[in-house]
Amino acid sequence: MGQDKRISLMIIIDILIIWMSILTSYYIRFDGQIPPASWHQAFLYLSVSTVICILSMRFFRLYNRVWQYASVGEMVTIFKAVTVGTILSYAVVYIFTMHRVPYSILLRNYETMLLFVGGSRFTWRVVRDRITKPVNHHKKALIIGAGDCGVLIAKEMINTSDAVLYPVAFIDDDANKQNQRIYNLPVVGTRENIAEVAEQMNIDEIIIAIPSLNRQETSKIIDICKQTKAKMKIIPKINSLIDGSVTVKEIRDVEVEDLLGRDPISVDLDGIANYVERKTILVTGAGGSIGSELCRQIAPFHPKQLLLLGHGENSIYLIEMEMRRSFPDLHIETIIADIQDRERINEVFAKYRPEVVFHAAAHKHVPLMERNPAEAVKNNVFGTKNVAEAADRYSCERFVLISSDKAVNPTSIMGTTKRIAEMVIQSLDKTSKTKFVAVRFGNVLGSRGSVIPYFKEQIARGGPVTVTHKDMIRYFMTIPEAVQLVIQAGAFAQGGEIFILDMGQPVRIVQLAEDLIRLSGFIPYEEINIEFTGIRPGEKLYEELLTSEEGLTSTKHDRIFVGKPTIINKSELEMEIKALERVLLEDRSQIEDELKHIVPTFLNVS
Template identity: 40%
Template sequence: MSKWGDRWSSSVPRVAVVTHDLAMVWLVWEGLHWLRYSVMPNPPEMALWSTEVVLVLAAQGLVFWQVGLYRGLWRFASVPDLWNIFKACALGLFAIVLGLFLYNRLDLVSRTVLVLYPLVLMGLLGAPRLLYRAWKDSHVDRGGQASVRILILGAGHAGEALVRDLRRFGSYQPVGFLDDASRLRGTKVQGVPVLGRVEDVAEIARETAARLLVIAMPSADADAMQRVVVACERSGLPFRMVPRLRDVLEGRSLPGELKEVAIEDLLGRQPVLPDWKAIRAWLGARSVLVTGAGGSIGSELCRQCARHGARRITLVELDELSLITAEATLRRDFPDLEYIPVLGDCGDPAVIDYALRQAVPEAVFHAAAYKQVPLLETQVREAVRNNVLATRTVAHACREAGVGTFVLISTDKAVDPGNVLGATKRLAEMGCQALADQRCTRFVTVRFGNVLDSAGSVVPLFREQIRNGGPVTVTDPEVTRYFMTIPEACQLILQASAIGTHEAIYTLDMGEPVPIRVLAEQMIRLAGKQPGRDISIAYTGLRPGEKLHETLFHADERYRATAHPKILQAEPRAIQAELVQAGLEKLREASGRYDCEILSMVLRELVPEFQPIAHRAPAPAERAIVVAFPSRAARKS
C-alpha cells in the first residue's frame, strides 16, 4: 500500500505541472485569437472547446513530453530550462500548423496568432518557474539559526554560482563581492553588490560584519592565490576556497564543497593535464598489479587505475594495516572491480610469483621502495635489499611470466646520485635495463621529484611542527626541491605507461624548483600564523646525503619530446648488462651476510657517477647546472 501511495504522491506535482502548461497553451491560443478577432466588425464565434483546440493541446503536449520539459524541477529552473521551453514552443507551433493544415487547411487560424504564439507561451511557461524558484530561494528553512555573513572574493562565474548555492543552504548570507576588475565596481551579481578590491578585504570585512571569507577564483595562478591569501590573513577571519573543476572531476572535492586552501594551491607550478583518452585506451579492461600498494603513491595509483578502466587490481603490500586500509577504500569507492590483496614482501620470489599467478596482470607498477634520504645513509643493506634486489626480483618474475608492461617508479635523485637512495634507485633502473628485451616485457621507468603530502615527506613534518607551536625546521635557507601532488605523480605514471615505447625513461618538466624556506612560510600562513612572529623557522643544516638542489636531467641522456607536452623521454645511458648482472649477484651475497662494507663498495662500482655528498666538494657551477632545464630546441632535436 505504501509503495502505491508513494508513487501516487510523487506523480501529483508532475500532473499539476502538466495541467498548468496545457492550461497556458489553451489560454494563449484562445486569448490571442480573441484579441485578433475582437478588432473586426463582425468577429466569428469562437467556442471555448472544439476539435481544433483539442488538436492544439494534443500536438503541443506531445512536443512538451518529447522535448523533456517534465524531467526538470521548478525548484532549480534556470536559463537552460528557458531555452528548452523556447524549443518546445517553436516545435509545438510546427506540430500545430501541420495538424491543423491536415484537419481544416488552417481555416480561421490567424497568421498573426501563429507569429505571437511561441513568444507569449514561452513567457507564460517560463515566468512561473523562475518566480517559484526565487520564492523557494528566499524562503529556505534556516532551522532557527542566524545566517553566517560571507564575503566572496571573485565576482566571476564561480562567485555567481556560489551565491546561488549558498542561498539554497539558507544558513549563509552573501553580503558582498570583492574583485579587482574596475568595470565591476558598483555593480551587482545575483543581487549582491561588488564592494571593492581584494586587497581591501580587511576593511570591508569589518564594515560588513562578515564572519567568513570565500575565495571564488578557481582559475587563479599561484602568485594571485598567494596575494589573496595574504589579504585574507590580514582580516583575521577564517577563509575557504571554491575547489577547482579538476579536483571535483578527480574526486578530491565534492561539487559545492568549500575547501581549505592547500599548499599546492600556492606553489608556483601549473598541474599537468593528462591525456585521459590515451590512458583509458591503454588501461581499459586490464588486470594490473601494484607493489607497495598501501603507500602514498601505491594507493593513489590503485585509485587512478580503478577510476580509469582497470578490471582487476592486485595489491601487494608488506604492512598489514596499510593493505587493509587500501583495499577497504577501493572496495568502498569502486565496488564493481575485482581486488586481490597479497600480504608479503615483493622481494620474496615466492610472494611475487604467487601474486603473478593469481592476478595474471598485463601491467605491473613497482612502487615499493625505501625513500628517506638521511635514514638510508646509515642503512645501506636495507636500501640495497629493498630498492635494488627486490626490484630485480619483481622485474625478473614479470619477464618470466610474460607480463606486457613493467613500470619502475624512480626518482629525480637517481639522475646524478649523491646519496644511497639515489644510487640504489639508479641501480634499480640499470637492473631493469639489463633485463630489457624487445621481444618480451616492456620496461618503463618514470622519474619525478618530491611528492607533496606523501608519507614521511616535508609537508606532514611541517604541519606537525606548526601544530606543536614550532619551530619549523628547514635544513638550509637556499635549499630547493621540485614538487608535485600525489594524484599528479600517479597520472604521470599512467601517461608514460600509455605512450608505449620500449625500454624508456620518462621524466616530467616540473617547472621551477620551490625553496623549502618559502614552503615553510606558506604553510605557517595557511595555519593562520605569521612566520617569525608566531612560529619561528630554525635552520639545522643539510642532513647526511642531502643536496642543496636536485637535478632533473643528465647530460648523457638525450631528451626528446613525447606526445604529451610536459613529459620528456630520455635515452637510457649505455650499460654493460653482464657486469650489472654479476654485480647484483655480489650484492645479493653481501646482503645475505649483512656486509655493509662490501655493499657500499659494489654499489659505487656499479654506479660510477655515485659520489656521496659527504666525500665531495660542491662544484662551483653546480647550482646553475642542476636547476637548468634543456631548451625547447634541444628537447625537439
C-alpha cells in the first residue's frame, strides 16, 4: 500500500474512532435516552473534535510513523496527541456554547480514544510479530546480554522478514532479570547456564551483545561458549549505542583476537606527537604486516613527510594507494630499495634526511631461514647495519628496531640474526647522537606467514590442521596493538634500551587451533582433525623475553617494560661481523659457528 493511501486510511479510522467514542460516551451518560438538547451539543462536540483531534494527530506526526516498529516512544506520542486534541475540543465547545460538556462524557471519551487510537496502531505490530514467528529455515540465536544492545538486536532480527537468525532467549547475569520476559523473549539464566541452554534449545548461534564489557570478561564468556556446538558472534563496539543506531550489521564473527582477553591500549598522544609531528619519518619494510600498520598509525600524527621503503614493488604500491586514499593531504614518498644495498640506503638518507626511522624490514620465517642462513644474515644483520649506520651518519633523532622474542637465547638462525641486529644498534648508540632502541615482542596475529592464516587455510580445505607439538606455547599480539606499543615505546627512548611489550599470558598453539576450528563452526577432532607433525628446525617449545643479563624495569606505560642496556664493545662486534661476512659463501656449519661466536647463547636445535 502506498504512503498516501495508508495515511488516508488511518485518518478515516481515526475519524470513526472519534465519532464512536463521543456517541458512546453520550449514550452511556444518559442510559440510552439522550435528550434533544444534548444531541445538539453532541453533534457540535463531535464536529469540533473531528477537526481538532485530526489536526493534533497530524501535528504530533502520528501519520508519519512505521507502526510495525511501535514502542514506548509511540505510546507517549499517542498520549500527547489525544490529550491535546481532547482538551482543545472541550475548550472550543465551551467557548462557543457557554455550556460545558459533562465531565463524565469528557473522561469517557478521552479513555475510549486513547484505547482505540493506540490499539489501532499496535494491532499491526501484534499481527506482524505473529507472522514473523520463527520458521524451520531460521537459525536459533541465543543473545547474551538483555540490556539495551541485546534488546535492539533482538527487535531488529524479529522485525526483519528475511533474517537468517531468530532470537529465542536471553542470557543475563542480572539477578533481577531472571525468569522475566524482555521483548517477549525469556531470560533463561546466567553465563553459567549457557552450555545447558544451548543444548536444550538447540541453539545454532550465540550472540554476545554486551559491547561495554571489557575484553577480559568477554574472553571468559567466549571460553564458556566454546563448550557448546553453536557458532559465536559478537557486537564489538559501544559507540553505535549512543544514538541507538546499533543494527544486525554490527554483528561479526568472534575472532581469535577476542580470545586474548586484552583491554584496549591507551597511548600517550602528546608524547607520540612530540617526536613524530612535523618530522620526516622513514618506515623500512613498509609493505609488510608491521610496516604497513606503522604507516597507518603514524599518519594521524601529522608527520611532515612519510617515506615508505620496501623491496617488493607490489606491497609498496598497495600501501601507497591505501595511504593516499586515507590521508590525501599527507606528503608521501615511496622508495623501492633493498636494505642490503649500502649505497642505495645512503642515497635515500642523503636525499630525504629522515628524522625518525622505524626499521621493520626483516626476514622472519624461522624454518625458511634455517634453510637459507646466508640470506637471513645478509638481510637481518647487514641490512640493519646499513640502515642504522646511515641513520647515525645523517644525524637522525631516533631509530626504532622492530625485534623479536626469538632473539632471546635463540635456537634458530632467524632469532640469532635478530639478536645481532639488537647488538648492532646498541653498540652504535654509545657513540651516536641518534637514540637507538629496539622493541621486542612475540608473534603477531594475522601477519604474513603467521600461524593463524595458515590454520584458516587448512580449515577451509577441510583439514587436518597441523600443529608441531602439543605443548608448544607462544605469546601473541594483534597487529594494531603491537604497533601502537612500538610507537609509544619510541617516545620513551633515551638510547640503547630494549623495550619489551607485555603480551599477557602465553597461548598453547593446539588450543589456538581448537579455538579456530570451533569459531569456524566445526568440532575439533571430529569434523576437523588436528595432527602433530613434530618441532620444525629452529623452533623451541616456548619463547623468552629477556636474556640473562637484562633486568626488567617498568616505564610510564603499563604494557611496556625496558631491559637494561647491555655493554657491547663496538670494535669487537665490528670484527666479528666482518668475520661473519667472510663465511657467508661457505657451508652452513661455518655460518653457525660464527653466529655462535657472536651470540654465545645460540643453541641450534635443527
